[in-house]
Amino acid sequence: MRRIGVRRGIVCCCALLLILCLTTATSATPKISVNPSFIEASPGENFTIEIRIDPNGAEIYAVQYDLYFNPNILNATSQSQGTLLSKDGATTSVLINKINNTIGKIEYGETRMGVKEGVKEAGVISYISFEVLGTGKSGLNLSNVILSDPNATSIETTIESGIVVVGAPATPATTASPSPAPSPTPTYTDITVEDAYKMYEENPTQITFLDVRTEEEYNAEHILDAVNIPLSELEERIAELDATKKIIVYSQSGKISRDACEILAENGFHAYNQNCYTNLLLPLLLRLHLHFHPHQHRRQHLRRPCCHLRLPLLPPLPYPLLRRLRHSLRKDGNEYRVLKSQLQ
Numbered sequence: 184m185r186r187i188g189v190r191r192g193i194v195c196c197c198a199l200l201l202i203l204c205l206t207t208a209t210s211a212t213p214k215i216s217v218n219p220s221f222i223e224a225s226p227g228e229n230f231t232i233e234i235r236i237d238p239n240g241a242e243i244y245a246v247q248y249d250l251y252f253n254p255n256i257l258n259a260t261s262q263s264q265g266t267l268l269s270k271d272g273a274t275t276s277v278l279i280n281k282i283n284n285t286i287g288k289i290e291y292g293e294t295r296m297g298v299k300e301g302v303k304e305a306g307v308i309s310y311i312s313f314e315v316l317g318t319g320k321s322g323l324n325l326s327n328v329i330l331s332d333p334n335a336t337s338i339e340t341t342i343e344s345g346i347v348v349v350g351a352p353a354t355p356a357t358t359a360s361p362s363p364a365p366s367p368t369p370t371y372t373d374i375t376v377e378d379a380y381k382m383y384e385e386n387p388t389q390i391t392f393l394d395v396r397t398e399e400e401y402n403a404e405h406i407l408d409a410v411n412i413p414l415s416e417l418e419e420r421i422a423e424l425d426a427t428k429k430i431i432v433y434s435q436s437g438k439i440s441r442d443a444c445e446i447l448a449e450n451g452f453h454a455y456n457q458n459c460y461t462n463l464l465l466p467l468l469l470r471l472h473l474h475f476h477p478h479q480h481r482r483q484h485l486r487r488p489c490c491h492l493r494l495p496l497l498p499p500l501p502y503p504l505l506r507r508l509r510h511s512l513r514k515d516g517n518e519y520r521v522l523k524s525q526l527q
């Protein structure tokens with residue numbers, strides 16, 4: 184009886200392992216990646232990367248992607264077609280092949296022609312060559328990735344970007360020569376709320392507000408249209424950000440936003456750390472609009488614990504914030520008169 188029980192236990196374990204393996208195999212998604220994912224180089228050097236795709240069982244019929252890099256560190260010299268979509272002899276058409284070294288952006292799109300099936304084998308969709316200009320770190324960030332099947336349906340895709348680290352060029356050995364200074368660390372800029380407002384007012388289409396607090400804190404209140412990527416997820420989701428825009432980062436205290444700015448700077452982003460989210464007053468409240476989680480309160484007098492600000496741009500605000508807001512509005516007579524007429 185014991186032997187029968189042991190055998191049954193072994194059979195059950197094997198069955199469970201088989202189910203897990205099948206589940207893992209079926210849940211795999213196609214992957215697009217930069218190869219190699221990590222490159223060390225020196226100024227003046229040239230290198231080439233591959234954009235590889237592993238279908239993981241899916242049929243790939245068309246591919247599109249953007250790749251962002253730091254134009255102060257790298258200069259893209261060429262982008263050429265790979266053999267992924269044509270390895271079975273099928274005709275292909277390159278729909279877009281653009282390099283913009285001013286903003287550090289590469290675009291590519293290719294599709295199969297005259298056949299009904301896609302490809303299921305891994306391969307290289309394109310080759311990109313770079314010349315190294317300066318020192319520091321530059322991300323090779325894949326974005327706007329679309330992999331399509333023969334029915335022109337987008338396929339869920341795993342994205343793996345890359346990074347280039349450029350150090351100072353090696354110097355010939357000499358007697359009693361001092362050790363070379365370390366390469367400069369990518370930096371970001373600390374700005375005030377007023378600075379953030381001025382940047383947004385001058386060019387709103389080129390500004391992205393990034394909220395690196397938790398999703399719960401973001402849902403409670405945030406700057407309207409701000410992107411929420413918690414600090415713990417930033418490195419994995421950095422490709423969701425547009426490297427051509429200036430990224431203004433904020434958090435509750437300003438501490439974790441500084442950590443986020445360091446990560447962004449290392450990946451070639453133009454990052455700005457907005458000091459202290461709780462100091463947001465007139466500019467961002469009335470023009471960028473703090474988006475508060477709506478609460479239902481009765482109308483009360485301004486001197487009582489809570490009050491309604493019945494402007495169309497804002498929902499009810501806490502009393503301490505209204506006091507500071509009222510004080511700030513004294514500097515702008517027109518807006519103060521509007522506020523005063525709305526506070527009952």
